[in-house]
Amino acid sequence: MNDKAVVLSGICKTYNKGKPNQVQVLRDASLVVDRGEVVALVAPSGAGKSTLLHIAGLLDTPDSGSVTVDDADMTRLGDRARTAARRGQIGFVYQFHHLLPEFSALENVILPQLANAVSPREAEERARDLLSRVGVAARADHRPAALSGGEQQRVAFCRALANAPALLLADEPTGNLDPATSDQVFAALMALVRETGLSALIATHNLELARRMDRIVRLQDGEIRAA
Ligand code: ADP
Ligand code: MG
Numbered sequence: 271m272n273d274k275a276v277v278l279s280g281i282c283k284t285y286n287k288g289k290p291n292q293v294q295v296l297r298d299a300s301l302v303v304d305r306g307e308v309v310a311l312v313a314p315s316g317a318g319k320s321t322l323l324h325i326a327g328l329l330d331t332p333d334s335g336s337v338t339v340d341d342a343d344m345t346r347l348g349d350r351a352r353t354a355a356r357r358g359q360i361g362f363v364y365q366f367h368h369l370l371p372e373f374s375a376l377e378n379v380i381l382p383q384l385a386n387a388v389s390p391r392e393a394e395e396r397a398r399d400l401l402s403r404v405g406v407a408a409r410a411d412h413r414p415a416a417l418s419g420g421e422q423q424r425v426a427f428c429r430a431l432a433n434a435p436a437l438l439l440a441d442e443p444t445g446n447l448d449p450a451t452s453d454q455v456f457a458a459l460m461a462l463v464r465e466t467g468l469s470a471l472i473a474t475h476n477l478e479l480a481r482r483m484d485r486i487v488r489l490q491d492g493e494i495r496a497a
Contacts, residue, residue, distance in 0.1 A: 275469030361430030
């Protein structure tokens with residue numbers, strides 16, 4: 271069994287290549303997240319955190335360099351295979367919850383499982399279990415608009431973990447919350463990650479939250495540096 275959840279090697283990414291507004295975001299970014307490890311990605315706004323997470327999450331492709339998730343080389347997959355790999359192996363949480371507004375919290379956690387061919391009964395059972403683990407079971411039948419910001423993010427974590435991914439990627443997941451709520455929601459996320467033995471790469475501005483992870487890396491001048 272391999273012991274690496276994700277390996278990013280020599281990632282380069284330039285937006286608007288060859289145009290006057292060209293911006294080289296990643297120059298030679300390399301990072302390994304071990305299985306069960308939770309790594310904080312810390313850098314100021316505009317440094318390229320989201321770009322790196324999107325590449326690790328197979329939502330975007332690098333200009334050069336390679337992406338390996340759970341020992342499988344994802345670098346040259348076609349669109350269909352990328353989508354399948356993303357759905358089964360990677361959970362993504364954004365700063366804003368991105369829950370589907372017309373569905374309940376429970377349904378938002380069930381739907382990705384149905385897309386992954388899990389039976390409706392099993393999907394509901396797992397969704398209820400995840401929601402109760404992060405303390406929002408009582409809100410299961412509410413639509414996102416009826417939930418607080420902290421509750422919305424808790425549901426978003428459950429949705430990201432619905433298909434039991436190998437890797438959780440979170441892009442400033444508590445960045446929209448007030449400090450006290452951010453603290454509680456982060457604690458709920460960490461508890462869930464630890465219980466499931468998940469590996470995670472979590473971008474944050476918040477050094478206090480970063481210090482509660484296993485390791486901190488910085489993104490500087492397009493490269494990953496140890497903190
Ligand atoms: P961070 O998440 O650390 O704030 P981003 O990865 O969002 O940083 O952005 C890094 C840089 O790349 C910024 O200068 C941003 O303006 C630029 N950028 C991000 N996405 C695009 C895009 N799709 N097209 C052009 N420039 C982009
Ligand atoms: Mg960002």
